[in-house]
Amino acid sequence: MAGTPEARVIITHSRSLMALVAAHSLSKKNIEIIGADTVDLTFLSFSKYVKANFTYGSYFDDEEKFIQELEKNILKYKPINEIPYLLIPSHTETPIISKYKARLEKHIIVACPDYESLNQLHPKDKFTDTVKNLGIKYPQTLNSKKIPNEANLKFPVLVKPIDCSGGKGITKVENKADINKVIKDIENEFSQSSIIQELIDGEDYCLTVVCKEGEILASAAYTNIQRFPCKTGAGIIREAIKPETFLESATKLMKAVNWTGIAEIDYLWDKKAEPYILEVNPRFGGGMFQCIESGIDFPLILYKIFTKQDIKISETGSFTIGTKTKTPILWLFAALDEMLNDEEDFQVIENAWQKAKAELKAGDLYHAIIDFKNEIIENFDFSDNIEKFQKTFSKALEAKNELINKDDPLAVFGLLFIISSLIKHKKLPAEILR
Numbered sequence: 240m241a242g243t244p245e246a247r248v249i250i251t252h253s254r255s256l257m258a259l260v261a262a263h264s265l266s267k268k269n270i271e272i273i274g275a276d277t278v279d280l281t282f283l284s285f286s287k288y289v290k291a292n293f294t295y296g297s298y299f300d301d302e303e304k305f306i307q308e309l310e311k312n313i314l315k316y317k318p319i320n321e322i323p324y325l326l327i328p329s330h331t332e333t334p335i336i337s338k339y340k341a342r343l344e345k346h347i348i349v350a351c352p353d354y355e356s357l358n359q360l361h362p363k364d365k366f367t368d369t370v371k372n373l374g375i376k377y378p379q380t381l382n383s384k385k386i387p388n389e390a391n392l393k394f395p396v397l398v399k400p401i402d403c404s405g406g407k408g409i410t411k412v413e414n415k416a417d418i419n420k421v422i423k424d425i426e427n428e429f430s431q432s433s434i435i436q437e438l439i440d441g442e443d444y445c446l447t448v449v450c451k452e453g454e455i456l457a458s459a460a461y462t463n464i465q466r467f468p469c470k471t472g473a474g475i476i477r478e479a480i481k482p483e484t485f486l487e488s489a490t491k492l493m494k495a496v497n498w499t500g501i502a503e504i505d506y507l508w509d510k511k512a513e514p515y516i517l518e519v520n521p522r523f524g525g526g527m528f529q530c531i532e533s534g535i536d537f538p539l540i541l542y543k544i545f546t547k548q549d550i551k552i553s554e555t556g557s558f559t560i561g562t563k564t565k566t567p568i569l570w571l572f573a574a575l576d577e578m579l580n581d582e583e584d585f586q587v588i589e590n591a592w593q594k595a596k597a598e599l600k601a602g603d604l605y606h607a608i609i610d611f612k613n614e615i616i617e618n619f620d621f622s623d624n625i626e627k628f629q630k631t632f633s634k635a636l637e638a639k640n641e642l643i644n645k646d647d648p649l650a651v652f653g654l655l656f657i658i659s660s661l662i663k664h665k666k667l668p669a670e671i672l673r
Contacts (some may be wrong), residue, residue, distance in 0.1 A: 244271035246323040246546065249313065249347070251275045252330035253283035253292065256566070256641055257523040259650055261329060261538040262288055264531060268539060273316050275309070282653030291316065298335045305332075306339050313346045323546045325350050327538070331402075333522040334361055350545040352500040352521055359496045360519040362402035363434050370516060373495055375488045377516050378507070379437040383422045397436045398422060400429045411438070439515050441507035445477075446485040447530050448502050449540045453494040457540050457555035458482045459530040464563075475566040476638050477526050479533040479559060484508065488516050501541055525566070528641035533562040563638035590614065 248265055250258045253274035259282040262272045266288035274283030274292040283289045293312045298305035318324055325348045328336045336343065337354045351357075360366045367380045383398070398421045400408040408429055410421045418435070425433045448458045465476035485506055493502065503524025508514035523537070530537055534557040543550050591614035598607035644650060 242269075243320065244322060245269045246325065246542070247271040247273065247290075247316070247318050248325045248327055248542070249273045249275055249316065250283065251309075251326070251328045251332055251336070253289075254278060254281040254653065255330050256282065257525070257527045258283055258329040259286060259653065260528045260531065260641065261327060261523065262286055263644065263647065264536055264538040265542060268542075270542070275312065280653070282650050285652040286647050286650040288647060298332055302335060305335065306342070309336075310343060310346065313343065317346060324348060325542065325545060327351070327541070329523050331522070333357075337521070348545050350500065350541055352498055352502075356496045356498050357521045360492075360502075361521050362431075363399065363518055364401050364432075366518055367434065369496065370492065373491055375492060375516055376513050378439045381435045383433040383435055392418070392435065393437065395438050397438055398425065398433050399436060400425050400431050401434055402431055403429060408433075436517075439507045441509040441515065444480070444485065444506040444508055444514065445524060445526055446482055446489055446504045446506065447524055447526065447535075447537060448489055448493060448504065449537050449544065450493045450498045450500065450502065451544050452499055453497045455486070455490055455493055456544070456550060457535050457537065458486060458489070459533055459535040459537075459558055460485060461526050461529050461533070465565075477529045477564055479529065479562040481560060482558070485514055488514070492516070492519070499544065501537060526564075529562070529564045532564050532639055533560075534558045564641055565638035566641060 245268060248270055250261055250272060252258055253262075253276045258274065262274070262283055263286075266272055272283070272286075272289045274281060274286075274289050275295060276283075276292075277294060277297050279292075279294060281292070284292045293315075295308035295312065296304045313326065324346075326336070326343060327350045333351050334354075334357055336349060337351050337357045340349045340351070340354060343349050358365060359369045363380075364382045367377065367382075370377045381392075382401075392415070394415065395411055395413045396418070398410045398412055398418065408425050410425070412418050412421050412435075422433050422435075425431070443463045444460060445463070446458060446460045448455045450456060459479065460482035461477045461479050463476070464478050485504070485508075489504055492498075492504075500521070501523055503520040503522070503526070505517040505520070506514040507517060527537060536554060540550055540554060542548075591610075594610055594614060595607040598604075598610065
């Protein structure tokens, strides 16, 4: 980056693709980027557009220590000249940073909603109380700690952790007998209570808005044309749609809580009646790259709001319907998930792998590959399954990959975090599923 930068921005949770998208957006405007996270192997640590990176402790383990270490590094990287200096949280640390916003703003501009506003919409049980009082259409929702009479629940229902992202922990419960076990499982796994939500017919839609004192300055909407996991997971192939259908309720909600900052709002809609609002994520959503590719550069608009700069009409009104994007790796997992949709399919793969693994351990790579292939061919029902795979694969071919950037090729090595999580925990990290 040549010359004096226009500003310096710290982006937290730099392992996330949303952080990388924001870094790419802002660096194009001669803004210097500092990455921050609890781990070293992140997308921003490999990006050529990032000047430096630092680590801090997990706020899950020690909230005060997290803030202390964040504050220490904010002072360390504070510019010596009088350029704007911002902190932009990109993931689930946003509520904690908002809570300590006044303390941090002694040293840096904190570009997220005030805690008074955020606390009315997050976590999910607070959101339910707020929309109910505003008369906004939403699914019937109960806090698991306050169920007056389980017999009044109309099954099936969805049980969700009150503060998780990316579809984590969401469970469809078919009957009264199973609900207490699911609630207990969520409490054990996530250390939090749940909400129980009416199951509504319709498709998923996401509206992203950026606001100043409750006024929506820009908006973008998309639908998830593929999810992973396919039933309840995050969107991984997306398509831009008109936002107008969702703006009436979003405008009422953002104004009521006097929101300043980014919000990603989830809806269910059957294209007939008014859409149901499901939740508000007080941060960059998983579709941030989708929004930018469609014409609305939310990180830049957010930066301008908090640095009190004029926002051009061209920056808020140029939105292209039909734009498609995909999340790296997960779109392929989704294609496989569509194909391997029952226990018999998985068992064929498992049996073939066990035989191949024994040969690999013996050093016989050639026969391991050949026998694995033959086992699949002999026992797998391709006639029904390959069509499902091809359907998802064809969707993905049309969509732009949010990680592949020819101007920043080394950022792809941020996938090492994903690989290490798969090896260590046998599952994808939440930052990818978001």
